[in-house]
Amino acid sequence: MKITKIAAALSLIGASIPAFATNGMNMEGYGPVATGMGGASFAYDNGNAGMINNPATLGFMKSGTSRLDLAIGGLHPSVSSNGKDSSADAFFMPAFGYVRKDGNLSWGAGMMAQGGMGTDYSNGSFLGTTATSSPFAATGFAAGQGALALAQGQSLQNMSEVGVGRVIFPLAYQVNDQFNLGGSIDYVWAGMDIKWLVDGAHFQDMMPGSANRFGRVSGSFITNGLMPNIGVMFDQFAYGYFDFANTNKFSQKAKGDGWAANLGFTYKVSPQLTVGGIYHAKTRLSDMETGSQDASMTLSFNDMLNLMGGGANSAAALPVKGKIVVRNFQWPETYGFGFAYTANDKWSFAADYKRINWASVMKSFRMSFIAGGNGGVAGGFNGMQMDMDYFQNWKNQNVFMFGAEYKYSDALAVRVGANLANNPVPNEYMTALFPAIVKNHLTFGAAYKLDKAASVDFSLTHAPKVSATNSAAAIGTPAGAVGAVSNQSVSHSQTNWQLMYGYRF
DSSP: OOHHHHHHHHHHHHTTOOOOOSBTTBOSOSSHHHHHTTTOOSSSOOGGGHHHHOGGGGGGSOTTOEEEEEEEEEEEEEEEETTEEOSOOOEEEEEEEEEEEETTEEEEEEEEEEEEEEEEOOTTOGGGGGGGOSOGGGGTOOTTHHHHHHHHHHTSOOEEEEEEEEEEEEEEEEOSSSEEEEEEEEEEEEEEEEEEEEEHHHHHHHSTTSOOSSEEEESHIIIIIIGGGBTTTEEEEEEEEEEEOOSOTTOOSEEEEEEEEEEEEEEESSSSEEEEEEEEOOOEEOOEEOOTTSEEEEEEEEETTOTTSSOTTEEEEEEEEEEEEEOOOOOOOEEEEEEEEEOSSSEEEEEEEEEEOGGGTOSEEEEEEEEOSOOGGGGGGTTOEEEEEEEOOOOOEEEEEEEEEEEOSSSEEEEEEEEEEOOOSOGGGOOTTOOOOOOOEEEEEEEEESSSSEEEEEEEEEEEEEEEEOOTTTTSOOTTSTTOOOOOEEEEEEEEEEEEEEEEO
């Protein structure tokens, strides 16, 4: 079978599996062997997951042998914001890999979920309470119209789902008994679903000539569509609502793909001590795009001329169909080093350090909306484009991973570890839809050999609850006034597991 057909089959199986990851958007560990050891994986044999951890570790295989690993993982985040729980609390991820070693060369292929995020505050979301963030009373609204806009906003679902995965083609070469080199070429896919209410105060903050503290909007949709008609056809936005989400649980509406490359090495300093290091290049992904009419942007405003049939100076919601393009979403450059130490025939230890350079790829969320296929009032926007640049300003992340394994018998081993990291998301720009604020993890694992060829590995991790509060209220509207926006407080904890069956032949 040709490589292109293999890649297509693997990507079809896993292309849209989201993962709510916890080192930012990265998983705390890949494969149950490494995850049980706190994520440490750079300097010892951790199975076929080595192709994403450190491909050089595949060189530890015995020549003339093959290994097949089949795995499933469950991620169970518990996220709450302003007292509203996210219902996105279970994500399941398949993974598999095949590796063979002939002579000094190890080669193979595999598919794994890289990471991502996901929340769902469902209908009646607290985000809808920001729908009255424009001063309706100042623009002649009839009694009750502000409440109507509030009800409109509260009826809207707010959710996010981002999934990134890889089909990996690794090579490892055993230079000598001490030194292994490895690398991989990865086909990477990404998908995104979003339903997002942006309150009027933040929308106004992003407009040309405003403070632009949290972002910017520009393009013909703004300069030729909205701005010339503010105060003429309509006035004072209640909210803007972006909707590009697939009801299919196994795919996202906006999709992109591309390539990445990884390098690694291991070096045996002594019979007991091995060191290793990795470099993962930043991905080269295409923009994620929906179909030409697979997205919508709904604007809620004061309808000054009764364009929507609710009467002059009434609250009106105008949906506009079109296309969404998420621009330059990339997975960051990562590098790290670590060691593995075998103390005796019972105990072994590992420790790694990893640097994830989120700052270079998570400066802002860049999204374009191109209107098309509309009739009526919305038809006036056809062909116009709105570009949104919503600031994120993530920090680089330092991750420290520690693990220990105890061989209870020839068949059974148990593992324990810790994964310690800083929160890469600044409080000022943290959003309830992307609360990647988890810091630390406690990890546990076990391995059992069924016979000489087959084994089962399991890991369980827990990330204790952390909280963060953004500065959404700092957009200049006085607290308590009509149009005031409240800060968003988010808490996030998570419990994850992975199970793998391995077969050597």
